[in-house]
Amino acid sequence: MRARSIFICILLAFACQLSAQLEKKYHSASTDLPEWAQLMYSDEPDIGEVIRLYEAYYKENAFVKNGHTQYYKRLLRSIKRDYTGYVTGNNDWRQAQELNNEFKEKMISRAPTSPWTCIGPFDFDKGATDRSYAAGAAHIYTVEQAASNGNIIYAGTATAGVWKSTDKGANWTELTKDLLLTDVEALEIDHSNPDIVYFEGGGILYKTTNGGSTWTPIGDVPFQSVSHYVTDIVMHPSNTQILFLCAEDGLYKSTDAGNNFTQVKGGEFQELEFHPTNTNILYAIKAIDNRTEFYKSTDGGDTFQLTGSGWPGIGSLSSASLESVNMDNSGDYFHTTTNPNPGSASMPDFTIEMRIKASAWSGDPAFFSNKNWNNGSNKGMVLACRSNGSGWKFNIGDGSSRIDINGGTINDNEWHHIAVSYDADGTKSVYQDGVLINSSTDVISTATNTT
Numbered sequence: 001m002r003a004r005s006i007f008i009c010i011l012l013a014f015a016c017q018l019s020a021q022l023e024k025k026y027h028s029a030s031t032d033l034p035e036w037a038q039l040m041y042s043d044e045p046d047i048g049e050v051i052r053l054y055e056a057y058y059k060e061n062a063f064v065k066n067g068h069t070q071y072y073k074r075l076l077r078s079i080k081r082d083y084t085g086y087v088t089g090n091n092d093w094r095q096a097q098e099l100n101n102e103f104k105e106k107m108i109s110r111a112p113t114s115p116w117t118c119i120g121p122f123d124f125d126k127g128a129t130d131r132s133y134a135a136g137a138a139h140i141y142t143v144e145q146a147a148s149n150g151n152i153i154y155a156g157t158a159t160a161g162v163w164k165s166t167d168k169g170a171n172w173t174e175l176t177k178d179l180l181l182t183d184v185e186a187l188e189i190d191h192s193n194p195d196i197v198y199f200e201g202g203g204i205l206y207k208t209t210n211g212g213s214t215w216t217p218i219g220d221v222p223f224q225s226v227s228h229y230v231t232d233i234v235m236h237p238s239n240t241q242i243l244f245l246c247a248e249d250g251l252y253k254s255t256d257a258g259n260n261f262t263q264v265k266g267g268e269f270q271e272l273e274f275h276p277t278n279t280n281i282l283y284a285i286k287a288i289d290n291r292t293e294f295y296k297s298t299d300g301g302d303t304f305q306l307t308g309s310g311w312p313g314i315g316s317l318s319s320a321s322l323e324s325v326n327m328d329n330s331g332d333y334f335h336t337t338t339n340p341n342p343g344s345a346s347m348p349d350f351t352i353e354m355r356i357k358a359s360a361w362s363g364d365p366a367f368f369s370n371k372n373w374n375n376g377s378n379k380g381m382v383l384a385c386r387s388n389g390s391g392w393k394f395n396i397g398d399g400s401s402r403i404d405i406n407g408g409t410i411n412d413n414e415w416h417h418i419a420v421s422y423d424a425d426g427t428k429s430v431y432q433d434g435v436l437i438n439s440s441t442d443v444i445s446t447a448t449n450t451t
Helices: 002-015 035-040 047-060 067-077 093-110
Strands: 140-145 153-157 162-165 187-189 197-201 204-208 230-235 243-247 250-254 262-265 268-274 282-288 291-297 305-307 322-324 350-357 366-369 380-385 391-397 402-409 415-422 428-432 435-440
Touching (some): 035 047, 047 067, 243 282, 250 268, 402 415
Parallel strands (some): 230 268
Antiparallel strands (some): 140 153, 187 197, 230 243, 250 262, 428 435
16 A cells, blocks of 8 residues: 555656647547547547536436546646636637636536635645645535544545644644555544544554644554555544544454554444433444445443344345354354344345355255255255365245255365355345455245244
8 A cells, every 4th residue: 555655646746747638539439339438539628528428428427437427537637726716627718718717607506605715634735736626625625623632623535644723623634645655444532532533544453642743553463464545533532542443444443542553343344423411322334336324322432233124225134143154064054043044025135144164074065054955956045165175155935946056165274265146136146355256146035934
């Protein structure tokens, strides 16, 4: 992550010495392009009209990233600001100035009586020879006000690190000029001392105890050995020693102000909140593929359980307590005290994910199942090792019909993350280590209930 940041900084510095120049047009001779793309590739495009047609097109059509949309982004980036602050295009100053005025008029017309005004941080690159096309460019990802001093505000930005204001946002100071990082999406201020602040940047968790004058990487050795992309940092409301981190690689807790961290739960966690009157209750959001799961803790964040009946993307929710987790050639597999009946009418759509480590087996032993695996058409579902001795598979049956989808190789004595995403009326997919392995659109009856 550090090396990438260095490369970006060098690249930007080098680009400032050059006039903006677009790359070669992407398939510009094609005649079946949307109107906005055809105009964009013309010899003297009206930039304002290109933008208008582009926005109108994607109001009516789903956005799909491709070479044309990327060229459009480069077109916008080729628009610069001169020393007066006006937009200048590559070729036509008058056209670019009209576009600049058009943008200003749009912003005014959207909220002519708005009580909100921009207070920054902005114009961090005001001394540069070539200024960014975006006004200010210090786009804000997160902002926090000190609970013990309302004048003090810290902000994490998309391109310029951490900033601080001591007068409620009237003036700002950049605090991380000496750190090789750009985007900062999460920060937290000590509730009792505004000089103590935490933030993550470049995969490293930093802490200051002097208001941002200096920053120190924190966490125990195992924690620091991993790059953590953090989206939320939350301090216990009444105990400043307790911190929670929501990161791409898990939900973490510290009980000693960040010196050591324990992973409470694995997976990509995005946000955490305390109950407003009971600090033993916490809520957290976990991302899985293109959906999220809602978790709740009732023991101060030591453990979290999947919850939230009616949560978007979860048609029905059940919990299953595991009685045993061993698998060997005798045919042992996960047993559950309650059967959630995935694939049945009560739970037609479901996702199952787990980590598995295997070396060798004979036959096709099940390792997660609620069915009689003697026949794949029997009611119920199963995750099992394949009889070829190398991979795994998912099977589900309704008593007469079945669906089988093969997974990847797992007989290498290494840990693998496997997942099944099942849509009763749509696509059934199996993933391994975050990669789609196989899928099926076959449909069977929801009469898979085995109880």
